[in-house]
Structures are given as C-alpha cells and as structure tokens.
Amino acid sequence: MDMKHDIQTRIQTDLKKSSDVKTRESTHHFFKEPVTAYGVKTTAVSTLVKTYWNEIKDEPKETIFELCENLFKSPYMEEGFIACTFSYKLHKQFEEKDMKTFEHWVKTYITNWAECDTLCNHTVGTLVEMYPKHIDTLLSWTKSSNRWVKRASAVSLIIPARHGKFLKEIFMIADQLLTDPDDMVQKGYGWMLKACSQAHQKDVFAYVMKHKKEMPRTALRYAIEKMPEELRKRAMAK
Secondary structure, eight states, rough: OOOOHHHHHHHHHHHHHHHHHHHHHHTTTTTTOOOOOOOOHHHHHHHHHHHHHHHHHSSHHHHHHHHHHHHHHHHHHOOOOOOOOHHHHGGGGGOOHHHHHHHHHHHHHHOOOOOOOIIIIIIIIIHHHSSSGHHHHHHHHTTSHHHHHHHHHHHTHHHHHHTTHHHHHHHHHHHTTTTTTOOHHHHHHHHHHHHHHOOHHHHHHHHHHTTTTTTTTHHHHHHHTTTTTHHHHHHHHH
16 A cells, blocks of 8 residues: 555544544534535644644655545545645745646545635645635636636635735736625625735725625625724715
C-alpha cells in the first residue's frame, strides 16, 4: 500500500473513532442539500490535520495533491475539509499551473457550501493573489451551470477583497452573477461585496444603489451588512 492510501485509510479509521451520532445529526441542519458526514467535531478534525500534516509535510507537493484528490473522492465532508486544509498548507509552493488542479477539484468534488468556502477562501484565493491573471479563470466560472462553481468565482476573492484588492474585478464578477436565482450564488457574491466594503465602502454602496432594483434582496442584505445603519436603510428602501 502506498503512502497516500495508507494515510487516507488511517485518517478514515481515526474519523470513525471520533464520530458520534449527535454531531452527525446536527451537521445536517446546516445544509439544505444532502451531505455525508462521519459526525466529528471541527476541533477533532483540526487535531487530525495537525497530526497527519506533521507526517506528510516533507513529501513532494504533487504527492500531497494526490492525497488531497483521494480525500476529495470520498463522499464524507470531513475528508474534504482535510483535503482543503492540506492543500492550503502548501501555499508557499503554489505555482501558476496549480490553478488547473484547483479548478478540477472545484468542478468535480465540491457539493456543499462548506467545502466550497473552505477550499476557495484559502487555497484558491491565495493562488489568485499570487497570480492575478487567474482572475480570468474566476470570471469564466461565473458562466458555469454548476451552483458551486458560480459561488466559487465570488468566494475565492473574500480575503483579497478584505485587503482592498481586485475592486474592478469584484464588480465584474458581481455583474455576471447579479440576477442569478440561486440563493447560494446570491449569498456568495453578496459576501464578496460585504468583504470588499471593508476597504471600499463608498464604491460598494454606490454599486448597490445602482443595482438594487435588480439585485436579489438576499445578495443586497449580505452586501450592506457591515455598513453604517444610515447607509443600510437607504439601500433597503424600496
């Protein structure tokens, strides 16, 4: 048995040992779509991540990416979370070409908002900050028929947006997703605008006021959440 399968088998054994029915049942309350979970508390999963990372951290990046791929193939959310975390821990080694791998994961394995946001906020978002030409990849995702790929196009920019980056491109992505009927997409780009408002409140407020008649209320409420009450009232007024 090679390292990747050995590690995954041991991770699965440890997850089963740490699972409990109450946690598994409570997990389902956070998702509208069906999800598969062992039922392991987040703190316990994080402990497993640290333990196994110490064991694999000196392996080649490609080997760890292959382990991530195998973890993503599992239907269990906890294995997907571990894959997301392992991939981000390699961020200092990211190369421009790695976007192909991340895009494959987003389009193939992401089936709920938690995995989408964990992978995209950190792994994908960091790579886009390092290689800004991949904004074009995010823009291409806005045209997908897959709700998680569309959400990924926005939530990949949450952390760069908080840092005041990619203002023009954030509005381009919001334009593409503006009238999307899916609430997961609306919440995704609304969250992106909210993050952007922390550095560019005036610009985001102007964008919201310009588009508020066509912007779904869900997206609008997310976008203005961090703004002063007076601005929120103006934005919400019919």
